Amino acid sequence: xxxxxxxxxxxxxxxxxxxxxxxxxxxxxxxxxRLWQIAQTHTARLFNGRVxxxxxxxxxxxCGHWTxxxxxxxxxxxxxxxxxxxxxSLAVGGVIVGPDGVVFGRRPAAAVYQAGEWQLPPAxxxxxxxxxxxxxxxxxxxxxxxxxxxxxxxxxxxSAPRLLCIVEHPGSRVLDLGITVTxxxxxxxIRTAHAAGGNGEYGALEVVPVAELPAFLTRAGGALxxxxxxxxxxxxxxxxxxxxxxxxxxxxGRAALTKP
Numbered sequence: 001x002x003x004x005x006x007x008x009x010x011x012x013x014x015x016x017x018x019x020x021x022x023x024x025x026x027x028x029x030x031x032x033x034r035l036w037q038i039a040q041t042h043t044a045r046l047f048n049g050r051v052x053x054x055x056x057x058x059x060x061x062x063c064g065h066w067t068x069x070x071x072x073x074x075x076x077x078x079x080x081x082x083x084x085x086x087x088x089s090l091a092v093g094g095v096i097v098g099p100d101g102v103v104f105g106r107r108p109a110a111a112v113y114q115a116g117e118w119q120l121p122p123a124x125x126x127x128x129x130x131x132x133x134x135x136x137x138x139x140x141x142x143x144x145x146x147x148x149x150x151x152x153x154x155x156x157x158x159s160a161p162r163l164l165c166i167v168e169h170p171g172s173r174v175l176d177l178g179i180t181v182t183x184x185x186x187x188x189x190i191r192t193a194h195a196a197g198g199n200g201e202y203g204a205l206e207v208v209p210v211a212e213l214p215a216f217l218t219r220a221g222g223a224l225x226x227x228x229x230x231x232x233x234x235x236x237x238x239x240x241x242x243x244x245x246x247x248x249x250x251x252x253g254r255a256a257l258t259k260p
Contacts, residue, residue: 003170004168004169004226004227005168006166006167007059007167008165009059009060009062009166009177010059013062013163014061014136015052015062015136015137015138015139016061016062016063016137017052017063017065017066017131017135017137018055018063018135020065021065021066021068022086028084028085031081032071032085035070035073035074035077038077046069047069048068049068049128050066050067050068050127050128051067051069051089052064052065052089052090052127053065053067053086053087053088053090054175055086055088066128067087067089072174075087075173076174079171079173087173088168088173088174089125089174089175090125091123091124091125091177092122092124092126092139092146092177092179093120093122093123093177093179093227093231094122094123094143094147094178094179094181095164095180095181095231095235096120096121096180096183097180097210097236098182098207099186101208101209101212101213102210103151103207104118104120104216105120105151105201105205106118106202106203106204106223107202108201108202108203116223118225118228119225119228120178120231121146121202121205122143122149122151123146123150124142124145124149124150124201126177130142139163139177139179140179143161148197149199151190151193151197152195152196152197152198153185153190153194157183157184157185158181159181159182159183161179161180161181162235163179164178164180164230164231164234164235165178165231167226167231176231178227178230178234178235187207190205191207213232
């Protein structure tokens with residue numbers, strides 16, 4: 001995680017679109033399209049929608065523009081294109097804490113980004129559905145959409161949303177905004193909702209008791225995505241989750257530091 005950059009955000013941080021999507025030179029646009037076509041041969045569900053890309057990040061204001069998903073995919077495949085594409089796409093990622101523990105999901109092996117990795121659901125790009133009036137971008141609205149689509153959970157079953165931080169991937173330059181919520185649902189209820197209403201974004205779902213997090217994280221090893229440990233530490237307390245140094249009271253959502 002040493003190469004991953006963490007951007008601090010305030011509780012009331014705002015996200016705004018301040019400029020149009022830049023036009024690409026013909027040669028660069030052709031290369032983006034070539035990489036996009038390759039990606040489509042591997043993942044049939046790809047859609048070239050609009051995604052928020054950050055230009056400037058401060059704790060209280062994140063400014064950017066709408067970009068297209070094919071540019072994001074091209075930069076994922078060829079990170080060296082970043083100086084020319086200038087894409088830093090924003091995604092939301094959750095830390096759901098319930099009475100039975102923290103929810104983890106494993107991405108399919110064919111996924112475009114972080115394939116086969118365990119991550120903290122829900123997670124998804126901030127797309128045009130989050131667009132608000134006068135250039136505003138509603139990241140919580142995007143989070144609620146992902147919660148329903150990926151896990152089959154109605155936003156009414158979670159509470160106390162709190163923004164954690166933004167983690168920037170050193171290669172793709174993807175930005176993941178951590179958001180933690182609490183729920184009173186049991187692990188069985190979460191799995192049932194996922195099985196009945198999830199969209200297949202996760203092939204496997206685990207609800208890990210807080211006391212068992214160190215063992216789970218060790219077992220996941222390199223299959224755990226990079227931002228997960230940062231988000232867990234912020235959501236559950238200041239300790240290292242691999243060392244069992246953080247715990248949370250699901251009834252209150254408050255973190256308390258403990259030792260194993």
